[in-house]
Amino acid sequence: MAHELPYIAAINEAIQLEMARDDSVLYFGQNLATTENDEFVRAFGHDRVRVTPIAETAEIGMAVGAALAGLRPVVELYMAEFMLVAMNQVVNEAPRFRYMSGGRVKVPLVLKAGYGFTAGWAGQHTGSIYGMFLGIPGLKVALPATAADAKGLMATAIRDDNPVCFLHHYLLTLEPGEVPDGEYLVPFGQAQIRRAGGDVTIVATGWMVGKALAAAASLAAEGIEAEVIDPRTLAPLDTTTILTSVQKTGHVVLVDQAPRHAAASALIAGEIAEHGFSTLKAPIRQVTGLDVTVPYSEPMEAFVLPDDTKIAAAVRQVLGTAPVPA
Amino acid sequence: MPRTTRTGPAKSPELDHPTTLALLATMWRIRCFEERVARLSRSLLVHGLIHLSIGGEGVAAAVCRQLRDDDAVYSGHRAHGHALAKGAPMDRVMSELMGRSDGLCRGLGGSMHLVDREHGLLGATGVVGGNLPLAAGDALAAKLRGTDQVTVVFFGDGAVQGGYFHETVNLAALWELPLIFVCENNGFAEFTPRAAHTKVERVCDVVAPYDFERRTVDGSDVPALWSAFGEYLARARAADGSGRGGGRGPYLLECLTHRLRGHYEGDPQAYREALAEADWARLDPLARLQTDARRRGWLGEDEVRSIEEAARAEVEAAVRFARASPPAEPDATAGLVYARVGTQS
Numbered sequence: 023m024a025h026e027l028p029y030i031a032a033i034n035e036a037i038q039l040e041m042a043r044d045d046s047v048l049y050f051g052q053n054l055a056t057t058e059n060d061e062f063v064r065a066f067g068h069d070r071v072r073v074t075p076i077a078e079t080a081e082i083g084m085a086v087g088a089a090l091a092g093l094r095p096v097v098e099l100y101m102a103e104f105m106l107v108a109m110n111q112v113v114n115e116a117p118r119f120r121y122m123s124g125g126r127v128k129v130p131l132v133l134k135a136g137y138g139f140t141a142g143w144a145g146q147h148t149g150s151i152y153g154m155f156l157g158i159p160g161l162k163v164a165l166p167a168t169a170a171d172a173k174g175l176m177a178t179a180i181r182d183d184n185p186v187c188f189l190h191h192y193l194l195t196l197e198p199g200e201v202p203d204g205e206y207l208v209p210f211g212q213a214q215i216r217r218a219g220g221d222v223t224i225v226a227t228g229w230m231v232g233k234a235l236a237a238a239a240s241l242a243a244e245g246i247e248a249e250v251i252d253p254r255t256l257a258p259l260d261t262t263t264i265l266t267s268v269q270k271t272g273h274v275v276l277v278d279q280a281p282r283h284a285a286a287s288a289l290i291a292g293e294i295a296e297h298g299f300s301t302l303k304a305p306i307r308q309v310t311g312l313d314v315t316v317p318y319s320e321p322m323e324a325f326v327l328p329d330d331t332k333i334a335a336a337v338r339q340v341l342g343t344a345p346v347p348a
Numbered sequence: 349m350p351r352t353t354r355t356g357p358a359k360s361p362e363l364d365h366p367t368t369l370a371l372l373a374t375m376w377r378i379r380c381f382e383e384r385v386a387r388l389s390r391s392l393l394v395h396g397l398i399h400l401s402i403g404g405e406g407v408a409a410a411v412c413r414q415l416r417d418d419d420a421v422y423s424g425h426r427a428h429g430h431a432l433a434k435g436a437p438m439d440r441v442m443s444e445l446m447g448r449s450d451g452l453c454r455g456l457g458g459s460m461h462l463v464d465r466e467h468g469l470l471g472a473t474g475v476v477g478g479n480l481p482l483a484a485g486d487a488l489a490a491k492l493r494g495t496d497q498v499t500v501v502f503f504g505d506g507a508v509q510g511g512y513f514h515e516t517v518n519l520a521a522l523w524e525l526p527l528i529f530v531c532e533n534n535g536f537a538e539f540t541p542r543a544a545h546t547k548v549e550r551v552c553d554v555v556a557p558y559d560f561e562r563r564t565v566d567g568s569d570v571p572a573l574w575s576a577f578g579e580y581l582a583r584a585r586a587a588d589g590s591g592r593g594g595g596r597g598p599y600l601l602e603c604l605t606h607r608l609r610g611h612y613e614g615d616p617q618a619y620r621e622a623l624a625e626a627d628w629a630r631l632d633p634l635a636r637l638q639t640d641a642r643r644r645g646w647l648g649e650d651e652v653r654s655i656e657e658a659a660r661a662e663v664e665a666a667v668r669f670a671r672a673s674p675p676a677e678p679d680a681t682a683g684l685v686y687a688r689v690g691t692q693s
Contacts, residue, residue, distance in 0.1 A: 075518060079511055080480075083478065083485065083515075086482050087482035087483055111481070120686075121456055122463070124451070125684045125687075
């Protein structure tokens with residue numbers, strides 16, 4: 023059975039179910055538990071639902087320590103950029119501790135943060151900064167695109183014995199979707215084919231999945247069938263599903279909201295170039311954010327970000343149905 | 349001069365005869381280990397970045413020898429003494445420094461990242477101050493579980509000017525965590541004297557607004573360290589009266605120590621004068637405790653020699669063990685990047 027929930031409520035449902043299931047799960051962060059009426063406080067009390075000062079190095083550092091001591095903290099960070107304040111904890115401590123100890127300890131920890139809030143939030147609250155957390159051995163990165171995945175990936179993140187950056191897209195916050203009832207786990211490292219098609223492979227994450235599906239719908243009217251793949255986790259990355267699709271279509275468009283030189287699409291392009299080159303019938307194209315800080319003004323914002331029109335244009339180019347711009 | 353800030357009720361455990369001998373043995377073990385590591389480092393058998401703790405053995409011994417295995421200790425880049433005093437097996441620590449497969453951390457961590465969960469050495473971090481919030485998180489876990497475990501974090505005066513320290517002190521005080529901050533104030537933050545970093549000379553004064561128990565002690569005076577730390581430990585362990593167990597804190601013990609060696613092995617130390625012999629005799633915690641014990645009639649010349657010889661023999665055995673241990677297997681690395689679901693660690 024399933025029920026309809028907004029994306030953000032699906033995340034909360036997963037956290038609540040996991041907190042009910044396992045006493046060692048803590049939830050803490052800034053501005054949490056500020057009223058007795060808070061649903062988390064009512065269910066789990068102030069010991070397990072804690073408000074922290076605006077002090078990310080202590081907030082995330084303490085979560086790492088609590089995880090080393092056997093608890094499973096979920097840190098509410100709100101904005102992905104707030105992790106930048108505590109990069110030593112996120113990059114240098116949480117993911118490296120188990121490894122450097124020769125496997126003697128583990129750090130089960132979820133860093134929950136929103137990203138990509140390109141709705142007039144300007145330069146410091148809008149970044150798609152997941153690229154910074156890729157290539158950090160020991161760290162996992164999940165980017166849910168639907169309410170169901172938001173629930174299932176969060177539950178999996180909490181049960182994982184490794185630190186996980188769980189990055190939810192702010193522009194999907196109120197997006198409703200069908201969510202399975204009760205316990206629901208989405209495995210990491212397993213991409214989802216959002217739309218099947220044989221002409222071109224489009225890979226997209228988060229908010230860009232919807233843009234890719236919109237582009238695919240308009241291309242279908244032209245007789246082009248696009249396959250849209252959502253990796254769901256970038257670390258681990260399901261290259262098998264992507265390469266299998268590329269083998270079928272021979273054409274690839276990679277969509278990423280991040281600036282081109284920080285985009286996960288570059289990493290995926292590398293994997294395809296190395297392992298799927300012989301199946302390619304045209305060069306890979308990336309549709310990414312421009313290499314700029316996200317501007318405040320709405321038309322400027324739209325100018326720098328990928329959208330369905332830009333994605334569809336890129337598809338036409340790789341298929342040779344439109345001229346490639348100089 | 350050492351001075352006391354806000355002493356609590358007098359309940360200072362005194363160092364007795366057998367404990368003094370046990371501490372001397374621990375300090376000799378650390379001293380001989382560190383001296384041997386310096387030689388191995390020069391001959392490249394220990395090949396990485398090494399920070400030695402000669403001069404700080406008194407703090408390591410007086411603190412760690414009062415802790416249980418289930419009390420967590422967090423240390424920093426200068427961690428050998430803390431690890432040995434907390435109970436990490438010397439042969440495995442030596443193997444780790446020599447990058448062997450029998451190393452404490454299988455050769456993956458090295459000198460700056462020693463971890464020995466079985467003995468409560470939860471971890472050493474290589475970035476100054478990074479261990480402070482980790483220790484607070486550990487203390488939070490103990491408090492939430494209602495156990496009487498106490499967490500100790502060692503850090504230098506160099507960590508105090510950073511945000512980590514202030515953020516952690518604030519939360520530890522607010523949440524009354526069973527955490528004892530042990531500052532080894534050796535007057536140098538890496539290569540820079542404290543006066544070049546801050547106007548506040550004493551770390552105890554930095555935390556004054558939070559109004560928790562704190563004191564500055566002579567870090568070469570082992571009996572004073574023992575009783576000051578012992579008092580804080582007993583109080584941190586005590587139930588907090590809430591009826592759900594759990595200790596209460598935090599406390600700060602600021603130990604004025606002397607770092608005999610440079611910041612790292614190979615440090616030319618252009619920033620300070622060489623220490624005069626007479627000054628070292630006054631600052632050496634081992635010599636001082638030994639002299640004190642002899643004055644009390646607890647130690648004869650033969651016993652001094654046998655404690656030192658036992659330590660040297662253990663160090664040589666550790667070196668032999670490490671030399672016999674095969675080099676760490678390169679392909680062991682990939683399998684340890686991620687914990688698998690359902691595994692113990």
